[in-house]
Amino acid sequence: MRARVLIRPKAGILDPQGKAVERALPALGFSGVSNVHVGRLVELDCEDPSQLDRLCRELLANPLVEDYEVLA
């Protein structure tokens, strides 16, 4: 199975990358954009999807500060 895992900073944890994007937007003429958060997407081929959750928890994400979600 081709799996896609979305990893994002947990709500409430300062996301300086998102803030940097937010601050850059007005200079490019964009307005009305707020609440930007930057995460990452990991794509992988996985023979046994039942191990995906553990794989995310133990390696791909740090569950203390990041949320992860296996996308369908």
Place this chain on the structure above:
Amino acid sequence: MRIGVITFPGTCDDVDARMAVDKVAESVALWHADPDLHGVDGVVVPGGFSYGDYLRAGAIARFAPVMESVVAAAREGLPVLGICNGFQVLCEAGLLPGALLPNTSLRFICRQVELQVQRTDTPFTSQCQVGDRLSIPSKHMSGRFTGEVPEDQVVLRYVDGHNPNGSQDDVAGVCNEQRNVLGLMPHPEHAVDLLTGGSEDGLKLFAGMAAAVAPAAAA
């Protein structure tokens, strides 16, 4: 007494850490792929970029064969000092609470910082007084401490105006519940000689560690 210093691929502060250890004890090189701790009385996990930090600082190093032995020995009470990337590795390994996130500035920061000693009931700070100020270089990209940590496990704080990375509550160094594992972002191994370090304050942490393991070595 003998204190081991781990080298991972990408470690760059192991040589300075060994020089610092050699001022107070005998240093022993430990290799990431070798699970044998060679009977050392303490371990330093030094700074650098273990395995390139490609996924997340410290995330891969925690699976190194040597770390499995360090985790087991630390749970038995072995003193372990994690500096910078070593701090990140110890958090990822679950030996220390919290996590280290990218600096609020998103930039690599390199500067001398002032730390204040909060606790002296750890081996590493046993040669200090509460309130002592240590002047130590700091250099990192991901040093923003975040996480739930009991106040009595906060061992070092950045002095007001010296927090280089946006760490929560100015936390610079934390220990585990047992108090035998300490992690800090600034680099005490670079502050052991006035010629190059700006101060010798970092030596106090190594001296404390050596003093703590000395009775064990003599037994």
